[in-house]
Amino acid sequence: MADRVYYRVFGTMPTHAPYPFAEIEPRWQKAWAEARCFRAAQPGEPGSEKPKAYILDMFPYPSAAGLHVGHLEGYTATDIVARYRRMLGMNVLHPMGWDAFGLPAEQHAVQTGTHPRVTTARNIDNFRRQIQAMGFSYDWDREIDTTDPKYFRWTQWIFLKLYEKGLAYVAEAPVWYCPALGTVLANEEVLATEEGPRSERGNHPVERRPMRQWMLKITAYAERLLQDLDLLDWPESLKEMQRNWIGKSEGAEVIFSVVGSGEKIAVYTTRPDTLFGATYLVLAPEHPLVRPLTSPERKAAVEKYVRESAAKSDLERTELAKKKTGVATGATVVNPVNGEKIPIWVADYVLASYGTGAVMAVPAHDERDFEFAREYQLPVRKVIRAESEPEKECFPEDGVNFDSGFLSGLKTSQAKVAMADWLEKNNHGRRQVRYKLRDWLFSRQRYWGEPFPILWNGDRHEPLSDKDLPLTLPELVDFQPTATGEPPLGKAEAWRKLPDGRTRELNTMPQWAGSCWYYLRFCDPKNDAKPWSAEAEKYWMSGGGVDLYVGGAEHAVLHLLYARFWHKVLFDLKLVSHPEPFRRLVNQGIILGEDNRKMSKSLGNVVNPDEVIREHGADALRVFEMFLGPLEQMKPWSSKGMEGSVRFLARVWRLVCEETDSGEWIPSSTLTDGAPSPETVRALAKATAKVTEDLEKLQFNTAISALMVLVNHLTGLVKRPTAAVMQLSRLLAPFAPHLAEEVHARLGGKGLVSVAAWPTFRKEDLQEDSAELAVQVNSKLRGRITVPSLANREEIEALVRAHPDFGGWCGGKTVQKMIVVPGRIVNLISG
């Protein structure tokens, strides 16, 4: 009984920490802040003569929930690189800031009446606290906040530049409206889901509504946004997503004349070579010519069909619709290439929003047209044959033309050119390039965003002048969006109306505005005269822009496309020196919960970094997140694995300290000032070589593994040379900076290890004295042989022949050939 009480009481007592991280970590964070050792030198300042490195994270939206381990993975990776580059002697720009405009703070304001500014400030403080607890080496003098008037003044200024260039305009167009969010959304913010189109944020249903909105002419940059992807060191998958989103297609516009009327119908096709096979023409139900062209006897049927299509959701019109529907108009057009009369149909498989809203149907060579033709018994005329494969009913691939007049006998690629030439020569059409990319819907009916620096004078808009910037938000008590679709800013009567009768634009900018240029502001964050100085931009953005940009893949066609667009506009205005902002980009993979499912509150599998730091320390969290696996890969959390990282760091600690019976840490008696043995020299050289190589390739998991090998070696020594442990502390510094500083200091190291020089090694120290080669016989492993590591082929061959097992390996057969790969294998080929 007494025993059980003893265990209950002492069994739940926390055993003391494997090493005193809770005392070490805050102390070094304070030391770094006091030494200001992570400050980046501006051009002209001492330190700016060093080569620069711009290492950037995608700055966070400071949510009420705080940081999660996924943020920390990317931030840890960039911090390691930043610390490593600093130790290599580079002038490193590694900044952090807050993308603080946005919907959640405003939704909170709607519900509680708390001003978004208050919530935002509180969330930022919490994020900053969490980030600082990780020991990240940010230059906090450069912290920025997109909601600060000193910042958004310049967001507004850049908007005016776009406005002046004619790249910002107001248009009445069908746009995506989200009733739940009370605002319109950009195409990029709408996802196609099984339940229909939904908002990217919050997964609310969205609908098409015609509204007057501000648009940015991103389409003017479509070709350059596409071409310049080739300049970038980005994941191929991400470039592909942007290419798909831009959606370039090359083809021709063909003009058909309507029989018995002066009307012409233009269609867009990527296959002008199939024009001889066109057997009908299809208009989208929304096409303006549908009504005027329909013959009186078809009128009722066509109008009914148009009405039905309009009532269908986008979903019903696309993927769920197994069967194509349509109706004949009774009108006909002339195929310009052969003078043939073909009927005009209306069908909703043709989209009004793409191309001209009309297509020429070639059922023999287009799956969709084929399906439709079969449904309504329309003629199918083959004009292209496969070069080798057997004939198919519908052949949409490239081949050779026949029954095609002047195109007969030509291959598809040649036929396309010939037909385009013919169309242009005879005025029946022309070559054309099209993009799926649409202009960027840039206004939102929300309060917590940048106000547009625009005034309305009746129906006309005009820009605010630079001297009136920043245009700040009016104070409001009621943030509720109105049912009429009028933005909340409409409630600020005094703000909205100017004495001279002009009124302010009431929409605000989307959250993406602030993040479109924040990386430029980091170059010169305190400049009150300009968004950034030319000198600072040229210095930090040289060599192709940001040298390393790490963030999640969810921004592939949002932030990353918008920022590239703004950057190109700024490039054309000669405000930046390179056409692309982010030279190298890496997506960190998401970290799953321990149950292998996506971390979410409802599943209860979210890992709270505050708790992990309290239990195991920031260094252990940093090391573990990097040791989990490759940065780009999706991987599950493991609390057992987390403990492994703690054990590793505690092993490092015990190289330097040992514990007394009373539980105190005293300097280890195993340390010696003696010279390291050749084995230790080799272990150090190997670790240095491997860690250096892996850091360059962002392979943090294998770099840590190399450090573990070194620590295991040092742990195994009876006497540990201080110099060796000192070198370990420098190799460890980017990964576990607090512990590295402590070890460095306890061993009598001068200054901060965070700014010490990165270790080097001598190539000859990597060399082993002897190497063990595998001996294969007819490619099967049969034995091993130890040879001097510098032995050449002939010497190795002689050693193999002289080896006592040689006869056994050959099994009495003669060796016809011996393949020797020094350092690797010997393969005996016998017959």
Place this chain on the structure above:
RNA sequence: GCCGCGAUGCCGGAAUCGGUAGACGGAGCGCACUUAAAAUGCGCCAGGCAUUGCCUAUGGGGGUUCAAGUCCCCCUCGCGGCACCA
């Protein structure tokens, strides 16, 4: 359907130019220390047969090669994206 990425022990993952598959960590097992446990240190650890040793193993099937996780062809599964874009 199309595009991109991936599949290696019980688990996370290593493996340069094609050259000893499984580094490192976790889990497990054993030993030492301890009154005991924890912690720590050391050792074992793909599977099968077996006496040394041999055989089988990198999602599946073919191929190239002295040699394939790695290169080529076909297929299966998983993840991400796009999806009637003419």
